Amino acid sequence: MIRMSEELLLNADIAAKKWSFEIPPAPIDDSEIAETVTSDVVVVGEGMSGLCTALSATEEGLKTTIVTASSKPVGRGGSVFATYSKVMERLGYPRFDATDFYLQEFASSSYNVDQRKWYSFHNNSETAMNWLIDMLEADGVKVVLENGNVDDPQSPTYQPIGTHAFMGENVSFAGIGITFALKALEKNFLAKGGTVAYRNIAKQLVKSGERVTAVIAEDSEGRLIKYEATKAVVLATGDFSANRDMMAKYCPSYAKYFINDDVDYDAAFVEKGLYKGDGHRMALWAGAAWQRTFPNAPLIQGSRTCSNMPYGAHRGIRINKNGERFMNEDSNAPYTAQAVLREPDQTAYAIWGTNYAYDIGWQAHGSTRGSDDTPPEKVIERWEAGVGNGNIVKGGTIEEVVAGLGLPHETTLATIKRYNELCRAGVDTDFCKKPKYLQEIRQAPFYGGKIDEYRFFSVFGGPRTNHNMQICDENDVPLGGLYAAGTMIGDMYANCYNFRIAGHNYGCCLTFGYLTGKFIAKNE
Numbered sequence: 001m002i003r004m005s006e007e008l009l010l011n012a013d014i015a016a017k018k019w020s021f022e023i024p025p026a027p028i029d030d031s032e033i034a035e036t037v038t039s040d041v042v043v044v045g046e047g048m049s050g051l052c053t054a055l056s057a058t059e060e061g062l063k064t065t066i067v068t069a070s071s072k073p074v075g076r077g078g079s080v081f082a083t084y085s086k087v088m089e090r091l092g093y094p095r096f097d098a099t100d101f102y103l104q105e106f107a108s109s110s111y112n113v114d115q116r117k118w119y120s121f122h123n124n125s126e127t128a129m130n131w132l133i134d135m136l137e138a139d140g141v142k143v144v145l146e147n148g149n150v151d152d153p154q155s156p157t158y159q160p161i162g163t164h165a166f167m168g169e170n171v172s173f174a175g176i177g178i179t180f181a182l183k184a185l186e187k188n189f190l191a192k193g194g195t196v197a198y199r200n201i202a203k204q205l206v207k208s209g210e211r212v213t214a215v216i217a218e219d220s221e222g223r224l225i226k227y228e229a230t231k232a233v234v235l236a237t238g239d240f241s242a243n244r245d246m247m248a249k250y251c252p253s254y255a256k257y258f259i260n261d262d263v264d265y266d267a268a269f270v271e272k273g274l275y276k277g278d279g280h281r282m283a284l285w286a287g288a289a290w291q292r293t294f295p296n297a298p299l300i301q302g303s304r305t306c307s308n309m310p311y312g313a314h315r316g317i318r319i320n321k322n323g324e325r326f327m328n329e330d331s332n333a334p335y336t337a338q339a340v341l342r343e344p345d346q347t348a349y350a351i352w353g354t355n356y357a358y359d360i361g362w363q364a365h366g367s368t369r370g371s372d373d374t375p376p377e378k379v380i381e382r383w384e385a386g387v388g389n390g391n392i393v394k395g396g397t398i399e400e401v402v403a404g405l406g407l408p409h410e411t412t413l414a415t416i417k418r419y420n421e422l423c424r425a426g427v428d429t430d431f432c433k434k435p436k437y438l439q440e441i442r443q444a445p446f447y448g449g450k451i452d453e454y455r456f457f458s459v460f461g462g463p464r465t466n467h468n469m470q471i472c473d474e475n476d477v478p479l480g481g482l483y484a485a486g487t488m489i490g491d492m493y494a495n496c497y498n499f500r501i502a503g504h505n506y507g508c509c510l511t512f513g514y515l516t517g518k519f520i521a522k523n524e
C-alpha cells in the first residue's frame with residue numbers, strides 16, 4: 001500500500017502496488033443498517049448533474065431518490081453551453097457548427113477523448129437546454145447568452161456562441177447564476193414526486209452478484225441507511241481534487257497546486273480542492289476500471305490582467321522574469337496559465353501604453369453577447385483601480401514601469417524596443433503573432449502587471465464510462481446498475497479543460513443527465 005509523501009520514489013515495485021484509496025473497505029454488514037429505503041433510481045449527489053439525471057428519470061415515471069451529503073443543491077459559477085436553443089433562435093444566433101471546431105479540440109486533446117460522448121453532447125444539448133429554459137422562464141429567470149472570445153474560428157482563443165447564463169434577482173453578471181437552475185430543477189423534481197435525503201454521506205455500494213443494487217449512506221445522526229435501487233444507482237459526487245493521493249496518481253503534474261483537502265459537501269465557489277472523489281472510490285471498490293485518458297484534465301483558469309476579451313488574457317507583450325518575450329500572446333487565459341507555469345518562478349509580466357485602450361476593442365467578462373464594447377475610458381479606469389490596489393504599476397516612462405516591476409533593466413528595454421519595431425513593421429517575425437494583435441507600447445502613462453494568477457478549480461474525469469454513462473470494468477463491460485454523471489464521467493477531457501467551449505462541463509451535466517434518466521427508464 002502506498003501513500004502520497006514527499007520522498008515517494010516511483011519504481012516498478014511501487015507502481016504495481018495499490019494506493020490505499022483503491023483498497024475496498026470491509027463491507028458494511030446488514031446488521032448495521034438502521035433503515036432501508038427502496039426506489040427505482042438512486043442518485044448520489046445534488047449538483048447540476050445529479051439533479052438533471054434525477055428529474056429526467058422522475059419524468060419517465062421512475063421513483064427516484066437523491067442521496068446527498070450536502071444540505072441543499074450545490075453548484076458554482078454558471079456558464080452552461082448548448083449547441084443551439086430557443087434563446088439563440090430568438091436572438092438570431094446560428095447553430096454551433098462543430099465540423100472543424102471539434103477536430104481542433106480532438107487534436108488539442110491528442111485524440112485522447114471519447115468522441116461518442118462529444119457528438120452525443122453536440123446532437124442532444126439543444127433539447128436538454130430547451131428543457132431547462134422552460135423551467136427557468138416559468139420561474140421568471142432571464143436566460144441570456146454569455147459573451148465569449150470573438151476571434152478567428154481556428155484561433156485557440158475563439159469561443160463558439162452557445163454559452164447560456166441565468167440572470168435574476170441580484171445577478172446581472174453572466175456566468176454566476178447556476179443557483180437559479182439548481183433551484184428550478186429541485187423544485188420540479190420535488191413537485192413531480194422525487195425525494196431528497198440531505199446530509200447523507202454515501203459510503204459504499206452494494207452488489208448482488210455482479211450488479212450494483214444499492215448504496216449505503218450515513219445520515220446526520222450517524223445512522224447507516226441502505227438506499228436500494230431496483231433499476232440503477234447514479235454517481236454524481238463531483239470531483240476528486242481535494243484527494244491528495246488520487247491527484248498524485250491521476251493528475252500528478254498539478255497535484256501540488258490543489259492544497260485544500262478539507263471537504264465541505266456544500267462547497268460553492270471554492271478553489272484548490274473541492275471533493276475527495278467519494279463516488280470515484282466507491283466505483284473502483286465495486287470493480288470499475290479507471291478512465292483510459294491519462295492524466296485527468298485539470299480545470300485551471302489564468303490571469304485576465306489587461307485582457308480585452310471575456311476569457312482572454314493580455315495579448316500585448318508578455319515578458320518573463322528575465323526580461324524575455326517567451327510566447328505568441330494569442331492565447332486564452334487557461335492556455336496562458338499553462339505557458340506561464342513553465343516560465344522561471346512560474347511568473348510573467350505584461351507592459352502596455354495608454355494607447356492600448358484605444359487601439360483594440362474591449363469586451364468585458366460577464367457581459368452578454370451583442371453588448372457594446374467597454375469604452376476606453378472605462379478600461380483605463382480599471383487600470384487605475386489596479387494601480388490603486390497595487391496590482392498594476394504605472395509610470396510616465398517605460399523605464400519607470402520596468403523598474404516598478406523589478407524586471408532586469410537592459411534586457412527588458414531591449415525586448416520592448418524589439419517588440420515595438422515589430423509592431424511598427426506590422427509583422428511579428430519572432431513569434432508570428434497576427435498583425436491585428438501587434439499594438440505598439442507608445443503612449444504614456446505606461447502600465448504593467450503580473451500575469452501569473454492561477455485559479456486551480458477542479459479536475460475532470462474518473463471511472464471508465466461508456467457513451468451511455470454506464471460505469472464499466474477493465475474490459476469495458478458495464479458493471480450493471482451503475483452510472484456516472486457530471487464531472488466524474490471518464491474520458492471526456494484530456495490535457496487540460498481549455499475553456500474554448502465556455503460552460504461545456506455544465507452543458508454535459510445537463511445533457512448527459514437528461515439523457516441518462518431516459519436511458520435508464522428505457523433500458524433497465
Ligand SMILES: Cc1cc2nc3c(=O)[nH]c(=O)nc-3n(C[C@H](O)[C@H](O)[C@H](O)COP(=O)(O)OP(=O)(O)OC[C@H]3O[C@@H](n4cnc5c(N)ncnc54)[C@H](O)[C@@H]3O)c2cc1C
Binds near residue numbers: 201
Ligand atoms: C469555482 C468553480 C467554478 C466553476 N464554474 C463553472 C461554470 O461556470 N461552467 C461549467 O461548465 N463548469 C464550471 N465549473 C466546473 C464544474 O462544472 C462544476 O464544478 C460543477 O458544479 C460540477 O457539477 P457536478 O454535478 O458534477 O458536481 P458538484 O456540483 O460538485 O456536486 C457534487 C454533489 O455530490 C455531493 N457529494 C459528494 N460526495 C458525496 C457522498 N459521499 N455522498 C453523497 N453526496 C456526495 C456533494 O455534496 C454535491 O451535492 C466550475 C468549477 C469550479 C470549482
